[in-house]
Amino acid sequence: MDIKSLDASLLYHACDLGGLDFSTTETLEILPEIIGQERVLESLRFGVGIPHEGYNLYVMGSTGVGRHRVVTDTLNRLSQPAGKRSLDWCYVANFDDPNQPQTLCLPPGMGRMLRQDMEILVGDLLGAIPTALQSKEFRHRAEEITASLQEQEEKIAADFGDRTREQGIALLHSPNGYSLVPLKDDKILSAEAFRELPEEQRSEIESKIEAFHRELRDTLGQIPLWQREMRVRYKALEQEVAELVVNRLVGELTRKYVEQAELVSYLDQVRSDVLDNLERFRNNEDEAGNLIEADDPRFTRYRINLLVDNRDGPAVPIIYESNPTYQNLLGRVEHRARMGTLATDFTLIKPGALHRANDGFLVLDAEKLLSNGFAWDALKRTLNSREVRIEPLERQLSMLSTITLEPDPIPIDLKVVLIGDRQIYHLLKAYDSDFGTLFKVVADFSESLPRESGNDEMFARLIGTLQRQEGLHPVTKTAVQRLIEEAARNAGNGEKLSLHIGSLLDLLKESDYRAEALDSESIGAEHVQWAIQQQLHRVSQYCExxxxxxxxxxxxxxxxxxxxxxxxxxxxxxxxxxxxxxxxRISATARIGSGEVIDIEREVDQGGPIHSKGVFILAAYLNRRYARYQPLSVAATLVFEQTYGEVEGxxxxxxxxxxxxxxxxxxxxxxxxxxxxxxxxxxxxxxxxxxxxxxxxxxxxxxxxxxxxxxxxxxxxxxxxxxxxxxxxxxxxxxxxxxxxxxxxxxxxxxxxxxxxxxxxxxxxxxxxxxxxxxxxxxxxxxxxxxxxxxxxxxxx
Missing domain, CATH: 3.30.230.10 (Ribosomal Protein S5; domain 2)
Incomplete structure (x- = not known):
């Protein structure tokens, strides 16, 4: 037996940056884009560039590899063409059906301009219409209408009086109306004198008066018709005078926005509605004598609800919605409490992330999106229909019992970028038939970078780039080497570097904190080592x-x-x-048996399937090695001593x-x-x-x-x-x-x-x-x- 232990040099794959000449990262060239993610960048370029529907993106990788940072930076770099600007979207009143507000699509910045112009228009109308209706010319023409009615009434009364006088009856006109009295020698006969007349004469006079009364009622019955005609003429006069004012003021706006056909049509509707509702503008003071302003609730119908304002925004909006609920995505209609009831109007329509991201990109976290009820289905409906329809969530649940608005849908042209892990992607791919047709582009982040020739140097530049982006102290060469070695350890492979930018950035910030505390001008290896030890110390209590x-x-x-x-x-x-x-401690026992190898963890449901697989494999090794020519006559047991949780692996x-x-x-x-x-x-x-x-x-x-x-x-x-x-x-x-x-x-x-x-x-x-x-x-x-x-x-x- 001649098995030697490994040489100490093999126990730690040290970093050697001897070929890179720098003292701190301040002198290193900044990386234009993230390293090791060429596949992701290629996918993002493809997804941004292809114009067809369904090519939304799913960006997957583990937390910490810099998914959000890379996606945002790449979208900003690839999707901001010169001269292109996203449009403004407004909701305006529908004068024919107030429950269905209309949309206006305008060039960027015009929505804010229109909103201000409409406020000015209402203010101008409040000043100009009452002034016009109180002008000398208007009063003179109004007096002519009144005088003509009076003249007609007086002429009829005079002619009627002449006829009655011929019959000895006088027609008297008082504030209370007309009356008929008898005459004698062209003088009004008093009541006492009338009673002294012979009865036959009195009866004759009374018969005449009664006949004239009937005729007078028929004649005077035409006066309400004349008065109605006068009111019609008076209203026509008001309309004529007001129309001149309204046409002039609205016409100025129409000429200003003449190239916007949809807006010109809306302004024409405003003109007609103002003329149909002149009573709103007749007085510019309320009952208390205060001036009525343009923001008075009675003029809400003429306001502009600027839903999306892109005047100061980027050429292509890139919106990240951190809380993708149903309403935060699609928008909502708010309500106000008035007199104990809830009321709403088109000015209370609020935009969602889909509105703000129109003509651009909407970035969402897949896990957050899927955990919010109805949000995922609403997003799919929107992408399939290519329009955002604001509907109360209560309607989806059939719980809405009050009348609410039904705003016109807004067409959209955007791409959604979902950021999530690989498990969510594969689950959606397997169980949601719409997912594959809507998210055709996958960008899969690499978790590590091979430590090949030049990659350590590229990683050093990455450290320098992060250091300058975050405004940290410069990092010395030895500290860079220590950071690279820690990245290799985090990768679980001495021949690779972890691309978990989050972990690297945390370590850099904590090292910078230590350098700042010690008044150091740069981050040294000792500061990095301190940060590593402190990270371990904070979480190692259970281990100890x-x-x-x-x-x-x-x-x-x-x-x-x-x-x-x-x-x-x-x-x-x-x-x-x-x-x-x-x-x-792993222990085993054995005795005579028929070849069973009992895994106690598996028998008590404490062992996972992979662990049980390992036991079966070692049993197969025993049979292969020792039971080729005879049965394995053993009964063995295996157990992890003093384990009280699941054993897996x-x-x-x-x-x-x-x-x-x-x-x-x-x-x-x-x-x-x-x-x-x-x-x-x-x-x-x-x-x-x-x-x-x-x-x-x-x-x-x-x-x-x-x-x-x-x-x-x-x-x-x-x-x-x-x-x-x-x-x-x-x-x-x-x-x-x-x-x-x-x-x-x-x-x-x-x-x-x-x-x-x-x-x-x-x-x-x-x-x-x-x-x-x-x-x-x-x-x-x-x-x-x-x-x-x-x-x-x-x-x-």
Whole structure:
């Protein structure tokens, strides 16, 4: 057996920027775009450029890779053509049906101008119409209308009076109306004198008066018709005078906006409505004598609801909606409480993100969108119909019992960019038939960058770019190297760099905080190291508690001596964003049986499917290695001691196999070593995740108990490239106090754990008794013979 521990230089893939000449990042060239995301940038360029419907984008990747930053920067860079501006959208009153407000589409900036012009128009009308209706010319013409009626009435009364006077009857006119009285010698006969007349004469006079009364009623009955005619003429006069004013004021606006046909049509409707409702403008003072302003509620119908104002906006709007609820996407109609009831009008229509992003891009978080009820379906309807229709959510639920507005829909031309993780994308792709037709462009972020030639230098420029964008202290060359090394550790592979920009930026800011606290002009490696240690310290309390449980013996882990059927396995514990390694005792028992390998975790539903798969694989290895020519006469059990949660993953299958072979061959195992790795059916060691955390977890326990040069960890050889161990582990390895062994096959691990050679089978498939495989083979043959004898058979039968 000649398996040596890894050289300390292989335990940490250090960064060497010797070929890059700089002292701080201030002198490094800024990156024009993010590195390592060429595939994403190509997808974004394609999605922005293609003009056809359905080519909305889904941007996927894990949190922290800079999805929002890259999407926003790329959209701003690719989608701002010179000379292009997004349009203004307004809601205005529908004078024929107030419950269905109309839309106006205007060039950018014109909406704000129109809103101001309409306010001025109402104010001008409030001043000009009353003035016109009180002018001398208007009063003179009005008096002529009144005088003509009076003249007509007086003429008829005079003619009627002449006829009655001929019959001895006088027609008298008083404020209370007309009356008929008898005459004698052209003088009015008093009542006393009338009573003294002979009865026959009185009767004759009364008959005349009654006849004239009837005729007078018929004659005067035409006066209301004449008065109505007068009112019609008076109203026509008002209309004529007001029309001159209204036509002049509205005409000025019409000429100003003559190129906007839709707006000209609306202004014509305004002109007609003002003339139909002159009573609103007849007086410019209220009952208290205060001047009526243009913002008075009675003139709300002439206001402009500027829904989307793009006068000061970018050429192409890029809107990020952080709370994509139904109403925040589609807009809403608000209400006011008036006299105990809820009232609304078109000025209370509020825009949604889809309105603001029209002619541009709407960026949404997929998880937030899907977690808001009805928002996803509403977005799909909008994209399919290419128009935004504002409908109360209560109507969708059939809960709306009051009358509300039904604004005209607004046509849209935009692209939606959904940002989410890969799981959401695949779920939508599998279960939503509309998703594939609406989101045809996928931009998939890379999680890491290979540490190939030049990439370390590019990453250094990335650090410099972030430093200047955030206004941080310059970063020294040694600090850049330390940041790059930490990015490699975060990638879980010493030959790659993590592209989680969020984590890198956090580390930069915390390092800058330390440099500022120490009055340093630049961020040095010591500041970066302090930030790394502080990040770990803030989240490591649970890890320290678990380690203390091991050190005080509550969790039984041996780091010296030998044990039969016991192996120190290694596991990674994830607590929030923090992962740390801890050793676990794996134990095995074996007896005569019929080939069963019982996984206790699986039997009690504590083991996950991947862990159970690993146990089945190691059972297959046992059969392949030792049961080619005879049944495997063993009943074995495997368990993770003192675990009280779910056990998942197959990285302990190598340790479980070693523990099982230990008990089968009656071969003790060194407890100073721990092992991690999965095996296949041929015993080959397969790579596992979290190798650095696992090694460091066992090292910390050994270090606290005291290193004696015998402790170490066995890992698959394919994990050597992943090693980015902390400094204390590397220093212990350099001093020969701690060892990391890399093996290709589980038999190499067994040789390290037991001190025995694995052995090679002869032509008959027999191993030497002095080898590990020979001892296991002998024990299995013994149990097979014993099993036959107990069943009444012999080997020769």
């Amino acid at each position: 508690l678990m380690q203390q449980e091991i050190l005080n013996g509550t969790l039984m882990i041996d780091t010296d001596g030998i044990q039969l059927g016991r192996v120190n396995g290694l596991a990674v514990v994830q607590v929030g964003d923090h992962a740390f390694g801890l050793p676990n 197959d990285s302990a299958s190598a340790g479980e196999l070693c523990a099982l072979l230990s008990v089968l061959g009656d071969i003790p195992i060194r407890q100073s070593l721990a092992i991690t790795g999965s095996v296949n059916q041929h015993g080959e060691m397969q790579p596992i995740g979290g190798v650095c955390e696992k090694i460091e977890g066992f090292f910390d326990i050994c270090d606290k108990r005291g290193l004696d040069g015998t402790q170490g960890v066995i890992i698959p050889e394919t994990n050597v490239r992943d090693l980015m161990l902390k400094r204390t582990v590397v220093e212990a390895a350099e001093a020969g106090q701690f060892h990391v062994y890399a093996v290709k096959h589980v038999e190499q691990a067994l040789e390290l754990l037991t001190g025995l050679p694995a052995g090679v089978a002869d032509d008959q498939g027999i191993y030497s008794e002095e080898t590990l495989n020979g001892k296991v083979q002998a024990r299995l043959a013994e149990w097979f013979a014993l099993r036959l004898s107990l069943s009444g058979h012999t080997i020769g039968e």
